[in-house]
């Protein structure tokens with residue numbers, strides 16, 4: 001779905017003009033919030049401008065990323081998968097980052113920013129619990145109390161992560177309103193923040209929400225792409241032919257993609273959750289099947305029905321199960337720079353099994369969607385090189401894998 005002014009949108013993106021003064025990425029993004037929240041967002045915007053790229057903040061962040069998170073994460077060549085698929089396969093290993101996924105890059109960065117602003121407490125939302133765990137860990141590290149809102153349905157489904165958050169010192173608040181999952185939890189976290197906007201900082205979990213969150217999260221996650229681009233050049237003397245990552249809200253993918261957007265020779269492909277098929281409600285492939293609308297304070301593509309009602313989504317992976325997507329991805333789709341495709345539950349689980357068997361790595365089911373996409377790409381690009389964002393490790397997915405891949409078929 002390329003827009004009529006795709007070339008202009010791409011030129012503006014490459015020139016660094018987005019987000020603009022109104023927080024827009026071309027037609028997308030912005031700040032659709034009640035008046036009571038406006039001042040809080042203006043203050044956050046000012047704080048991001050003042051601190052994020054300041055030398056002392058960047059030095060502190062770099063130190064913590066190195067010594068506590070364990071960056072840079074490895075770039076791994078996958079020789080057996082390459083032989084099986086017919087293209088050269090490389091992984092950027094966010095599964096090796098502290099707490100097991102890319103989410104810590106963002107949670108730590110925002111927690112350090114909050115500390116600098118002198119706030120007294122942190123709030124966050126979590127769906128599957130991964131962002132809640134990363135935020136609880138980061139808050140323990142910087143020394144701030146942390147409250148995590150989590151849908152009561154999710155708390156039951158993700159009990160081990162609730163325990164991890166509690167061990168790390170967070171207070172977990174069950175959300176029994178609305179759909180009792182991630183969407184309702186985000187609403188509650190926002191409500192808490194509006195009630196205490198000066199002494200509280202809201203750490204959002206993906207590259208979504210009102211400006212400046214999509215920009216802040218992209219900047220913090222871009223460490224993935226910056227490292228990967230440098231490592232790939234060092235190891236091979238060239239750039240990859242394609243870069244691929246899974247897209248839920250879009251944070252690990254925008255972090256990997258952003259430093260490659262100006263490299264015209266590099267194909268960039270985002271892989272969404274194709275679930276059980278292309279019918280509304282059977283997937284979470286927002287960019288593939290969505291239409292523009294407002295969700296959680298930003299204008300972006302959304303899965304909605306003909307009346308504009310947000311649709312229930314389905315994915316075997318909890319981390320991709322979200323009806324919206326960060327606004328910069330909608331821009332990159334309309335600008336024709338990134339292609340977005342869907343991978344089904346079954347194809348993703350099969351790719352996960354292949355990665356385990358061939359490379360000795362158990363990836364998150366989210367990440368396995370990117371593998372399924374890369375396998376398809378490899379068929380039509382023999383001998384070329386693909387860099388895949390391995391966003392997290394799959395240990396958290398064992399209950400799902402027991403029910404699916406490991407279930408004894410009669």
Ligand SMILES: *Cc1c(COP(=O)(O)O)cnc(C)c1O
Pocket residue numbers: 101102103130205206207246247248249250251252253319320364366367391392393
């Ligand atoms: C949360 C999560 C995702 C999806 O979130 P994005 O914001 O799209 O990156 C992907 N992979 C893993 C391992 C996750 O925990």
